[in-house]
Amino acid sequence: MPRISGWGNYPSIDTNLELFDTIEQAKSIVLEAPEIVYQGNLRSYGDSALNERALNTRNFSYVFDFDKKSGILHATSGLLIGDILSFVVEYGWFLAVVPGTKLVSIGGAIAADVHGKNHHIDGGFSNFVVSFNLMLPNGEIINWSKHDNEDLFYATCGGMGLTGLILDVVIQLVPIDSAYLQRKTIVTKGLEETFQVMEDLRGTRFLVSWIDTSAEPKKIGRAKITSAEFINDSNYNVPRNRAFSIPSYLPGFCMASQTIRAMNACYFALPIAREKVIDFDRFFFPLDAIGNWNKVYGRKGFIQYQFVVPKKHSEIAIKRILEKLRELKLYSFLSVLKNTGKCNKGWLSFPMEGMSLALDFQYSDDLLPKLELLDEIVIGYGGRLYLAKDCRMSQSTFKAGYRHYEKFKNFRIDRGMKARIESKQSIRLGL
Amino acid sequence: MAKNNILIIGAESDIALACAHQFASKGYDITLVGRRLEKLQLIQRDLITRYQTDVKVFEFDLLEPSSWQEILNDSTQVDVAISAVGLLGEQKDAMADFEVAKNIIETNFTYLTGFLEQIANKMKVQQTGTIVGISSVAGERGRGSNYYYGSAKAGFTAFLSGLRNEYFKYNVHVITVKPGYVDTKMTKHLEFPKLLTASPNDVANKIFQAVYKRRNTVYCLPIWYLIMVILKSIPEIFFKRMKL
Numbered sequence: 321m322p323r324i325s326g327w328g329n330y331p332s333i334d335t336n337l338e339l340f341d342t343i344e345q346a347k348s349i350v351l352e353a354p355e356i357v358y359q360g361n362l363r364s365y366g367d368s369a370l371n372e373r374a375l376n377t378r379n380f381s382y383v384f385d386f387d388k389k390s391g392i393l394h395a396t397s398g399l400l401i402g403d404i405l406s407f408v409v410e411y412g413w414f415l416a417v418v419p420g421t422k423l424v425s426i427g428g429a430i431a432a433d434v435h436g437k438n439h440h441i442d443g444g445f446s447n448f449v450v451s452f453n454l455m456l457p458n459g460e461i462i463n464w465s466k467h468d469n470e471d472l473f474y475a476t477c478g479g480m481g482l483t484g485l486i487l488d489v490v491i492q493l494v495p496i497d498s499a500y501l502q503r504k505t506i507v508t509k510g511l512e513e514t515f516q517v518m519e520d521l522r523g524t525r526f527l528v529s530w531i532d533t534s535a536e537p538k539k540i541g542r543a544k545i546t547s548a549e550f551i552n553d554s555n556y557n558v559p560r561n562r563a564f565s566i567p568s569y570l571p572g573f574c575m576a577s578q579t580i581r582a583m584n585a586c587y588f589a590l591p592i593a594r595e596k597v598i599d600f601d602r603f604f605f606p607l608d609a610i611g612n613w614n615k616v617y618g619r620k621g622f623i624q625y626q627f628v629v630p631k632k633h634s635e636i637a638i639k640r641i642l643e644k645l646r647e648l649k650l651y652s653f654l655s656v657l658k659n660t661g662k663c664n665k666g667w668l669s670f671p672m673e674g675m676s677l678a679l680d681f682q683y684s685d686d687l688l689p690k691l692e693l694l695d696e697i698v699i700g701y702g703g704r705l706y707l708a709k710d711c712r713m714s715q716s717t718f719k720a721g722y723r724h725y726e727k728f729k730n731f732r733i734d735r736g737m738k739a740r741i742e743s744k745q746s747i748r749l750g751l
Numbered sequence: 752m753a754k755n756n757i758l759i760i761g762a763e764s765d766i767a768l769a770c771a772h773q774f775a776s777k778g779y780d781i782t783l784v785g786r787r788l789e790k791l792q793l794i795q796r797d798l799i800t801r802y803q804t805d806v807k808v809f810e811f812d813l814l815e816p817s818s819w820q821e822i823l824n825d826s827t828q829v830d831v832a833i834s835a836v837g838l839l840g841e842q843k844d845a846m847a848d849f850e851v852a853k854n855i856i857e858t859n860f861t862y863l864t865g866f867l868e869q870i871a872n873k874m875k876v877q878q879t880g881t882i883v884g885i886s887s888v889a890g891e892r893g894r895g896s897n898y899y900y901g902s903a904k905a906g907f908t909a910f911l912s913g914l915r916n917e918y919f920k921y922n923v924h925v926i927t928v929k930p931g932y933v934d935t936k937m938t939k940h941l942e943f944p945k946l947l948t949a950s951p952n953d954v955a956n957k958i959f960q961a962v963y964k965r966r967n968t969v970y971c972l973p974i975w976y977l978i979m980v981i982l983k984s985i986p987e988i989f990f991k992r993m994k995l
């Protein structure tokens with residue numbers, strides 16, 4: 321039996337893995353399994369795609385139709401975002417929302433309602449979903465399309481696969497005039513300036529910053545802020561970037577606190593090009609150039625801690641978090657700060673208008689209680705944690721952040737989803 | 752210029768599917784052959800949409816030679832033929848039940864070699880062609896845990912080497928592929944060390960290069976060559992005592 325984990329390599333569990341490549345096969349597995357989790361490409365970090373029995377969509381990966389004139393794409397849930405981009409870009413189309421890796425399946429992108437570097441402008445992935453087919457635990461297939469069955473849509477987008485198996489999806493792509501972007505980089509000196517610049521640049525389509533969480537107190541929160549827009553030179557040819565792979569786990573000490581501090585210092589000392597034209601692959605998916613980079617954290621794995629806090633408290637909340645990290649001697653390499661726009665109506669959708677920060681911590685036994693201290697700050701300021709990254713939050717932290725919790729749970733009970741579709745996460749959170 | 756055509760046998764296999772994408776993206780027309788028409792049609796629609804290439808499908812069960820004819824009679828020139836048909840089967844069941852053992856041997860060897868002989872013949876008439884047979888490192892030395900599959904693959908490897916030798920004079924080339932561990936539906940219940948495991952895409956890449964370079968035998972990950980040299984060099988008096 322294979323031992324399966326999410327991207328963080330923590331936790332991992334022995335899994336009875338099921339694959340399917342036709343709807344008929346999916347149906348027989350869905351019907352026979354007493355309790356099962358649906359699984360895409362396992363790029364969620366924690367336990368949202370894990371259980372003893374899993375139905376993985378990787379073999380259900382087909383393009384049905386693509387209309388080059390309207391940019392409407394119809395494909396099955398196992399298809400990866402990278403597979404889509406590899407053939408639509410040359411016709412001048414792009415996905416409106418892409419996460420930081422292109423190795424995410426369409427099903428996973430909807431289930432987590434993923435956000436990109438443009439959430440403050442375009443919102444989440446599900447905004448661009450035109451329709452989908454969902455298989456319920458009783459084998460029935462429901463077609464959802466815009467404006468009907470609202471509950472089903474809002475429960476499914478961001479619903480972490482707990483409402484049924486997403487089979488095939490129609491998505492609206494967005495036009496681009498080039499495969500290249502003009503990227504501008506600004507380096508700030510501290511948190512206050514970082515916030516100011518992020519606010520000033522809110523009008524730019526793509527905006528993200530890497531912040532230093534381990535600098536000395538005066539410089540803490542200094543950042544490399546990157547903003548970008550597609551250019552319009554009608555050049556859709558992108559050289560295939562070769563990926564280099566980390567072949568095996570590195571020893572755990574490689575990402576010890578001293579190393580992380582040194583790496584952060586180096587990163588901020590590196591000279592930067594203030595303006596540069598760069599292909600979409602290198603702009604959106606720089607981490608994909610190093611296959612299995614998650615292995616640098618060693619066998620025990622790591623936890624990504626991503627939270628969002630509402631705009632009116634975001635600066636003070638993030639300042640408190642940074643101070644807490646220092647106090648707890650927690651170090652994270654290249655922490656990502658993003659502006660997030662208005663929340664959509666997805667019941668469990670993560671983003672809310674404000675700021676999101678993602679931090680990576682190497683796993684160790686004393687990490688978990690420390691993270692609870694961070695939870696208190698996040699919840700205290702009205703924020704919440706991202707389910708797609710989580711493997712440890714408590715029910716009370718979850719309930720405090722997600723106010724549609726009851727509604728979602730009751731929906732699952734009413735529709736016969738509960739107890740039939742469960743992940744380690746849904747069990748832990750009582751969903 | 753007419754496009755090259757590739758015939759993929761056992762086209763629903765994960766490795767075969769990766770090959771179909773690889774060759775279609777390089778401008779090949781594709782003929783998919785397999786026993787589940789529903790899946791073949793899904794793949795067909797996908798390949799046409801993504802690569803604007805011609806894709807034909809044929810329903811075929813290797814163990815039913817009557818279903819071979821339509822493929823053999825098809826007038827399209829076959830430039831490359833890849834066989835990905837294979838059956839791992841359950842060793843324990845095969846030991847207990849001759850029908851299971853027979854099925855493993857017939858799928859991996861008897862019927863497959865019979866069919867490929869006919870394809871080779873077709874290529875002989877065309878005076879050109881490349882056959883790619885996916886065999887396995889399991890055929891290098893019989894082991895307690897899978898000797899039905901392994902011995903059928905050993906036979907298949909020997910067959911491919913003979914085929915290569917015989918058809919060389921007709922400009923028909925034969926490539927033997929020994930993938931090592933590949934993460935596919937065939938092996939989904941097994942836990943493999945990541946370092947030794949290739950993805951279907953890795954294998955497809957290797958096959959594409961092998962066709963172009965007219966290689967004879969390819970291991971997908973070079974480390975498997977080394978492992979096999981070592982495994983084969985262990986004296987039988989020790990080997991028979993090992994739990995493999």
Ligand SMILES: Cc1cc2nc3c(=O)[nH]c(=O)nc-3n(C[C@H](O)[C@H](O)[C@H](O)COP(=O)(O)OP(=O)(O)OC[C@H]3O[C@@H](n4cnc5c(N)ncnc54)[C@H](O)[C@@H]3O)c2cc1C
Binds near residue numbers: 362377426436485486
């Ligand atoms: C390097 C990296 C960068 C990332 N950057 C971002 C980012 O910028 N923004 C962001 O939002 N996220 C980001 N993520 C997280 C990632 O986008 C999400 O976790 C996404 O859900 C992963 O999709 P997956 O296909 O790997 O699904 P999995 O991880 O396998 O599953 C995730 C969830 O989707 C459900 N699911 C998957 N397929 C289906 C289906 N067909 N039907 C029903 N449910 C299904 C699962 O049950 C599970 O709950 C990043 C992850 C990595 C590794």
Ligand SMILES: NC(=O)c1ccc[n+]([C@@H]2O[C@H](COP(=O)([O-])OP(=O)(O)OC[C@H]3O[C@@H](n4cnc5c(N)ncnc54)[C@H](OP(=O)(O)O)[C@@H]3O)[C@@H](O)[C@H]2O)c1
Binds near residue numbers: 837886934935
């Ligand atoms: N995975 C590995 O680790 C590994 C290692 C070494 C060698 N190989 C070899 O690689 C090849 C491809 O295997 P894979 O890993 O891609 O596994 P796979 O997906 O299980 O492929 C095997 C294919 O053979 C088809 N098949 C079996 N019996 C058939 C029959 N009677 N008629 C027609 N088709 C039949 C199956 O069809 P259905 O889809 O309808 O079942 C399946 O598509 C096989 O020859 C295998 O032995 C695999």
